[in-house]
Amino acid sequence: MRHASEAELPEHSAVIAGRKVPTARWIDVVDPATARPFARVARCGPAEVRAAVEAARHTYETTWRFTSPVERSAVCHRIAGGLRARRQELARLETLDTGKPLGQSLADAGIAARYFEFYANALEALGGETIQQRPDRLAFTLREPYGVCGHIIPWNYPLQIAARTLAPALAAGNCCVLKPAEDAPLTSLRLAGIAEEAGLPAGALNVVPGYGDEAGAALAAHPDVDRLAFTGSREAGEAVMTAAARNIVPVTLELGGKSPHLVFPDYDAASAVPQIVESITEHAGQNCSAGSRLLVHRSVHDELVAALAERFRSLRLGPGLDDPDMGPLISAKQRDRVLGYLSEVSDSSIEVRAGGGVPGGEAFADGFYVEPTLLDRVTPEHRVFNEEIFGPVLCVSVFDSMDEAVALAEHTTYGLAAGIWTRDVTAAHWLAQRLRVGQVFVNNYSAAGGVELPFGGYRRSGVGVEKGLEALREYTRCKTVAIHARLPS
Known part of the structure; x- marks a missing residue:
């Protein structure tokens, strides 16, 4: 693929009040497979943010808040249609931005469309309730939009997470200002153009x-x-929450995890092995709910680890546009972070069963690649057991009882997701109630779940809920109206 010189790099401006707004400063957007820039994006600051918030406020107060639910639903359906019609274009852009395999980017584009479809459909069922008091008093609640919502999203799933937060907010009648990550901003900007073509008023999405x-x-x-x-x-989330506290506004935080698989002797290997591998190698493990810890019963440890190691070694790495099993990490910074964790392993009792470094060969010389890595005999004393690596690294630990499995699962400060692998429904139910996590998967592991499944963390994984009907409620506030109706004498 030919890369443009810096002077030829296409420039992507901010979108404010429906207009493309260039800035005096720009940020290079780098292809993680080659470490070379392929575009430039506007470097916005406080002035552009102020203009975007003013545009959102104006559109909310004059247009969008007075648009009927039926009309808002229709706009969201048209946005979904626009995303589906441009799925190939969006997927290619997402892969260039993030490095993920093209097939995963295609799936992300489809999921982004599904978010707008889901909330377009769910919106018309959203309503308040009547409250019984006395015969001469009518009381009811209204669900109303907040007004202007700010959305700050990461670089790992930019299109999907933008849709995940914007769709319920816009459907509920809010206007939005979106700040995408500087490493992967391009599909967010494209989404704004698709939304405008779908009839979203200028200023509703900036x-x-x-x-x-x-x-x-x-x-x-x-x-x-x-x-x-x-x-x-978590560090950036704390800063956002502090800012929200100063202004006394609600906030949803999704701050990552160290999610475990709990594997028991009666697990189904044919189902578990591929899903455990996928949950840590999808987008090179750069997934907040990646299954990054494997807690396995001692009696099946050897067979399961051998099967996982074989599968890890068989994975095909390469540029995302070639649609391999696993692509590069997002940046040199992220690659070096992962390699920093792996460098500590050689001085410990941990056994490296697969991977452990940078793949060899000229094809991987320029990009930000790390081998899919399987670490065995990891214990809670090791840093890799407790901290979110955010890379393709699976840490294996053994247990002998259900109580020990729960203790290991709960040892970290996170609580986002967990997978349970057993045919014993009673045991699965017992475990699901005891694990302090936002999502529990039994005999499957769908990182972050489906569009319809509420998604939120316990403990240091965050506050608030996204996805499902809960998200639509999160983007509305409850107002109570009580009317005294004088009875005829």
Whole structure:
């Protein structure tokens, strides 16, 4: 693939009030497979964020809040149609942006469309309730939009997560300002164009790319933002939550995880092995709900680890556009972070059963590649057991009882998801109630679940709920109306 020189790089402006707004400063967008820039994106700061919030407020107060649910639903359906019609284009852009295999990007584009379809359909069922008091008093509740919502999203699933947060917010009647990650902003900008073509009023969706400490911080701290949603690191999430607290506005935080698989002697290997591998190698393990820990009963440890190691070694790595099993990591910074964790393993009792470094060969010399890695005999004393690596690294630990399995699962500070592999329904039910996580999968593992499944974390994995009907409620507030009806004498 030919790469343009810096002077030839296509430039992608911010989208504010329906217009493309160039900036004086730009950020190079790098292809993770080659480490070379292929585009430039606007580097927004506080001035652009202020303009975007003002545009969102104006459209909310004059247009979108007065649009009927039927009309909002129709717009969301048209956005979904636009995403499906441009699925190939969006997938290619997402792969260039993030490095993920093309097949995964195609799936992401389909899921993004599904979010808008789901909330378009669910919107018309959203309503308040009547409250019984006395014969002379009528009381009821209304579900109303917040107003202007700020959305700060990460680089790992930019199109899918943008749709995940924007679809319920827009369907509910809010107007939005989206700050995509500087590493992968292009599909968010394309989504804004598709939404405008679908009839979304100018200013209802504004996109301000830039760095987190510039555009992201300005959006989180803006006093005219009524609600915030953030997905990313715990440290950045704490800063967003602090800013939200200063303005007394609600916030949804999704901050990552260290999600375990719990495998018992009666597990189904034919089903478990491929799903366990996929859950840690999808998008090179850069997934907040990746199944990054494997807690396995001692009696089946050897056979399961041998099967996983064989599968890890058979995975095909390469540029995302070639649609391999696994592509590169997003950046040199992220690659070095993962390699930093792996460098500690050689000085420990951990056994490397597959991978463990950078793949050899000229094909991988320039990109940000790390081998899919299987680490055995990991215990809670090891850093890789407790901390989110955010790479294709699966850590294996053994247990002898259900109580020990729960103790190991609960040892980290996270609580996003867990997978349970057993044919014993009673045991699965017992475990599902005891694990402090937002999602529990039994005999399957669908990272973050389906569009319809509420998704949120316990403990340091975050606050609030996304996806499903719960998200639509999260983007509305409840107002109570009580009317005293004087009875005839």
